[in-house]
Amino acid sequence: MSPFTGSAARTSDWEHLRVKFSEGVATVTLARPEKLNALTFGAYADLRDLLAELSRERSVRALVLAGEGRGFCSGGDVDEIIGVTLSMNTAELLDFNRMTGQVVRAVRECPFPVIAALHGVAAGAGAVLALAADFRVADPTARFAFLFTRVGLSGGDMGAAYLLPRVVGLGHATRLLMLGDPVRAPEAERIGLISQLTEEGLADEAAQTLARRLADGPALAYAQTKTLLTAELDMPLAAAVELDASTQALLMNGEDYAEFHAAFTEKRPPKWRGR
Secondary structure, three states: OOOOOOOOOOOOOOOOEEEEEEOOEEEEEEOOHHHOOOEOHHHHHHHHHHHHHHHHHOOOOEEEEEEOOOOOEOOEOHHHHHHHHOOOOHHHHHHHHHHHHHHHHHHHHOOOOEEEEEOOEEEOHHHHHHHHOOEEEEOOOOEEEOOHHHHOOOOOOOOHHHHHHHHHOHHHHHHHHHHOOOEEHHHHHHOOOOOEEOOOOOHHHHHHHHHHHHHOOOHHHHHHHHHHHHHHHHOOHHHHHHHHHHHHHHHHOOHHHHHHHHHHHHOOOOOOOOO
């Protein structure tokens, strides 16, 4: 995302999210525990806009996305979204569905790693938000459910039909998106949907530990790795290796590459600058 902005100022007033910063780590918490953090129109828009702002200002080096209370996110609010969409016309529905997709694109395209800290339910749009993250750290209570066909809609919502086969394979993705059956933590770990399984109640702590490791590391190298992982999903090998070569040539001119050599020579840990 471009660092160049118009006249609108950055805001710290996020009505639908709780946002905290600590030495390069942002923690974004979905904060409607009484509704299992069900998403509203405003919550989608806040996530989209927050990720765009953090991407532009370049002070965040890792982000943890978490849910308050008994679960991560139960998906779109039945009353505040599903009920309202029944009265929308096609143009309005297209605008809404494009906005939800923009949130997933923002998670995939932001220049820092995103870690989903998961406990309890991650259903519907909540499951896709977790899927879009770079890492999914979960405790044994976590369960995923891609529920879109259960409400009469396509399982390919918000990019799920693109992302899920690339994470768990086409066979598992077909089953999960068509049937909408819940996937509990042990199976989710087995098929690769969970990056790290913790003991119960420790997913948030483990996600913060991982975020700190990433924030203290070579941020530009991580950002470029994330970009290549997304960009090369649909590239032929020849194009991918050429993009790799161009990226490495640029990074070899960077400060972090020279710092590694200096640190190795001086037998000390490198001081990463993200440049």
